[in-house]
Amino acid sequence: MRRLLCSLTFLLPVLMALAQTRTITGKITDENGNPISGATVTVKGTRTAVVSDANGVYSLSAEAKARTLIVSYVGKASDEVEIGTNSVINVSLKQEDSVMQEVVVVGYGTQRRKDITGNVSKISGDAIRNTPVQSFDQALSGRAAGVSVTLPNGVLNNPPVIRVRGISSINLSSFPLVVIDGVPTFVGNVGTSNNPTSTGVTAPNNILADINPADIESFEILKDAAASAIYGSRASAGVLLITTKKGRQGKSKVNYDGWIGFTKAMNQLDVLNAEEYVTLKNEGLTNVGTPPNGTTRGFYLQTGPDGKIIDTDWYDYIYQTGLSHSHTMNLSGASEKTSYYFSFGYTDQEGMLKKNTFKRLSGRMNIDHKVSDRITIGGNFTYSNSTTFAPNSGSLPTQAFNTSGLGRLPLVLAPNVAPFNPDGTYNINIAGNTIGQGANLTALNFTNPVMILDLNKFSSESDRVLANVYADIKLFKGLSYRTVFGIDYLNS
The missing domain is CATH 2.60.40.1120 (Carboxypeptidase-like, regulatory domain)
Incomplete structure (x- = not known):
């Protein structure tokens, strides 16, 4: 018991x-x-x-x-x-709705906007996401005070002129330094010609067009010395910092972003038809005391093989309604320690000038991993291939939109002259390589634009790899050490 x-x-x-x-x-x-x-x-x-x-x-x-x-x-x-x-x-x-302090990326890290003393403008990537542009730099126009973005002409892949607070130097480049994910990059026109007989005449190639706009998270434009001092003399014309997208906390997501559009020259000037042209030109000869005599002076109508009067609308031979489309697929997500972003993009554009095209194929991989509470490592990798065909020579080398260039030939070419001879050959004067005069007794001195477009040999192609790896070590509260190794390889 x-x-x-x-x-x-x-x-x-x-x-x-x-x-x-x-x-x-x-x-x-x-x-x-x-x-x-x-x-x-x-x-x-x-x-x-x-x-x-x-x-x-x-x-x-x-x-x-x-x-x-x-x-x-x-x-x-x-x-x-x-x-x-x-x-x-x-x-x-439920999703957390937290109010976060707006931060701005500067050369040595990020700061709260209210703590910034330098002059910095920030543009969200969402602001240009729905803008059908070939290159992100074209979409910056009018979005930041003190920043001027000007497109020189309508030829595809022509680099715009970017000025931060005006021209900073008489002799040196006034193009701002462009830094993508911490790596300074090439800027400007790197086009080369595949025409062995050319003498510097090239198709344009804007190197910034290699970056898919759909992959960009934000832009920061550093305008003054206080904001851009860390980059030294290279930042004398300002700094454009670009941050690409990263994965966000949550389940993996697959997104598609695309657009389709048309390019067309608007507000074209009205031009004379053949009969009006002949009448006005002969009237001008008469007014200066040298009326048309039918042998050495004068402008006359002529008929084609079909017996109809030749009345050429040169706009139809030079300009077009170009079809453009762009597509991007991306996969992104993040766990508590690792974030990832993968994307694939394809862009195909036709310009408003015939035989002017741009194609880009791009891929991106961004990965970040938190090794511990103090150490974070990661890397970004981008590959792109772009090809441009452009009637850059016009009728004068490198002057497609100058007075005598291809873009303006519809305003000056005679409508009573056909682009082709009756036998189907190009209507040109072999000696001067200019368009045939037809029934006109006064020299025209312009090149046949149809021949320029059909025989266009000017193209540019580039393969580019832009990559970096980094390590971020928090030494103690308020101080961290970051090291970055980057490469910008261009084969153009």
Whole structure:
């Protein structure tokens, strides 16, 4: 009997302890009902905590006196749930709506905007996302005070002229330094010609067009010395900092971004038809005392092989309605330690001038990994291939839109002259390489634009790799060390 009483005495604390704990299970989901893996479930006021599994399910043992569970997950608003007498508790977490301080990227890191003393303009990537542009620099026009962006002409892939607070030097380049994810890059026109007989005549190639605008998160334009001092003399004309997109906390997402559009020259000037042209030209000869005589002077109508009067609208032979389209697919996401962003893009554009095209194929990979609370590593990799065909020579080398250039020939060419001879050959004077005069007795001295377009040999192609790897080490609160190795390889 004594042994039985002793046994009951020893078992009583164990039975009391078992009676004071209970098992609580449940499932953690988001506002859409999707399970959340890795959510932390804690008994308030204790160190008892578990993490939900891949299906969002959790199970924990809590003391009988426990009253509240705290459920938390990165990117979601934490929730406190009363336990009561429930043994099954399901929780739905909502997206966290937090007010964050606006930060600005500068040469040596990021700062809160209110702490910035230099002159910095920030442009969100969303501001240009729906703008159908070939290159991101074209979309900066009018979006930042003190920044001028001018397109020299309508030829595709022509680099714009960017000026930050005007011209900074008489002899040196006034193009701002462009830094992409911490790596200074090439800028300007790097076009080369595949015409072995050319003498410097090239198709344009804007090197900044190699960057897919859909991959850009934000722009920061550093305008004064205080903001751009870390880059030294290279920043004398300002600095354009570009930050590309990264994965955001949550499940993996696949996004498609695309647009389609048309390019057409608008507000074209009205020109004379053949009869009006001949009448006006002969009237001018008469007014200066040298009327047309039918042998050495004068302008006359002529007929084609079909017996109809030749009346050429040169606009139809030079200009077109160009079809353009761009497509980007990206995969992004992040866990508590690793973020990733992968994208693939394709752009195909036709200009308003015939035989003017631009194509770009690009791919990007951005990865960041938090090794520990103090160390973060990552890297970015971009490859792009772009090809441009452009009637850059016009009728005078490198002057497609000058007075005698291809873009303006419809305003000066005679409408009573055909682009082709009756036998189908180009209507040209071999000696001067100019268009045939037809029935006109006065030299025209302009090149046949149809021949220019058909025989266009000017193109530029570039393969580019832009990559960097970095390590960020937090030495102590308020001070970190960051090292970056980058490469910008261009084969043009």
